[in-house]
Amino acid sequence: MTKFPGGQSNPTYRLDTADASCVLRRKPFGPLLPSAHAVDREYRLISALHPTGFPVAQPRALCTDDSVIGSMFYVMELVDGRSLADGSLPGEMPENRSAMYRELTTTLARLHNVDHVAAGLGDFGRPGNYFERQVARWTRQYRASQTDDLAEVEGLIEFLPRTIPEQARTSIIHGDYRIDNALFEPGGTRIKAVLDWELSTLGDPLADFTYYAMQWAMPWEDGGAGLEGVDFAATGIPRLDQTVDLYCSLTGRDGVPALDWYFAYNLFRLVGIVQGIKKRILDGNASSDKAEATVARLVPLAKRAWHFARQAGA
Numbered sequence: 001m002t003k004f005p006g007g008q009s010n011p012t013y014r015l016d017t018a019d020a021s022c023v024l025r026r027k028p029f030g031p032l033l034p035s036a037h038a039v040d041r042e043y044r045l046i047s048a049l050h051p052t053g054f055p056v057a058q059p060r061a062l063c064t065d066d067s068v069i070g071s072m073f074y075v076m077e078l079v080d081g082r083s084l085a086d087g088s089l090p091g092e093m094p095e096n097r098s099a100m101y102r103e104l105t106t107t108l109a110r111l112h113n114v115d116h117v118a119a120g121l122g123d124f125g126r127p128g129n130y131f132e133r134q135v136a137r138w139t140r141q142y143r144a145s146q147t148d149d150l151a152e153v154e155g156l157i158e159f160l161p162r163t164i165p166e167q168a169r170t171s172i173i174h175g176d177y178r179i180d181n182a183l184f185e186p187g188g189t190r191i192k193a194v195l196d197w198e199l200s201t202l203g204d205p206l207a208d209f210t211y212y213a214m215q216w217a218m219p220w221e222d223g224g225a226g227l228e229g230v231d232f233a234a235t236g237i238p239r240l241d242q243t244v245d246l247y248c249s250l251t252g253r254d255g256v257p258a259l260d261w262y263f264a265y266n267l268f269r270l271v272g273i274v275q276g277i278k279k280r281i282l283d284g285n286a287s288s289d290k291a292e293a294t295v296a297r298l299v300p301l302a303k304r305a306w307h308f309a310r311q312a313g314a
Helices: 039-052 094-113 130-145 151-163 205-217 240-251 260-283 291-295 298-311
Strands: 012-016 021-026 059-063 073-077 171-173 182-184 191-194 201-203
Touching: 021 039, 039 059, 039 073, 094 171, 094 182, 094 191, 094 205, 094 240, 130 151, 130 201, 130 205, 130 260, 151 260, 151 298, 171 205, 205 240, 205 260, 260 291, 260 298
Parallel strands: none
Antiparallel strands: 012 021, 021 073, 059 073, 171 201, 182 191
16 A cells, blocks of 8 residues: 555555555544544545546445544545646647646536535535635634734634625535646546545535636746746636636626635635644644645745735725
8 A cells, every 4th residue: 555645634545456456545643623534525425426427536435443444534446647736737738738727617617517416415515604604614723723823814814704705506516626636637638537525515616616716816836736927828728717707608607706805715724724734743643745845835825815805805
């Protein structure tokens, strides 16, 4: 059994047997925050989505007996594909970049168009008040793992709850939809599987879309997902307005509201996640060698979140 690199949340392993190669995901080692790392929810979600034809790995088995390997875990098929962390997609032709981003947007729209009740997920989350509940949740998570006093985070904790936008729709949401959580076919532009469903629930689909759209608002740096500063015409990567138009056409929306509040919220949520990783490092429970590099992003993320909050009226 070999651990995949990365995976700062739920440790993920390649499991090779005489008959097949599979993937095993388990809870992290050590004490955990309440409600975090629910691998049984992940398993339920992919078990419901796989029969619909949505691209997820085929689930194989869930084990809830902690005594087997020390925690709950599940096993799914190993999908042969490419995980691409660099949003600029170096090495791809412009027409392939265009097709891959269209595939990312189309796949997200497909997820939001799934009838969650028909898929057996009618009770997978609470309908309505999604952002209100999430802002409260990530505030609690941040407080539970807080190690520093950051003025920007305190400002966000005050600003976000009193300016929450109205929710118009409820759908299955991934919760961490980004380019490196999609496996593209080898040498092609089709998505074979969407990975890492730990944060999935029922909620406002704009949470997913604006998190994905935030890629266009984050500075481009070598190897990262950010696209701000990329030459869209030369690379073939669609502009944000083109991406918004495609998503709206596929989901029947007239448009997407001003994005600054949503970007502030999504970055605040990332701050909460990174703060949790920092606390696990201090407790000796971080599951990735890259965890310390991730923690170095904490203050820049908080400052970027506050930047968007100020643009949204804070």
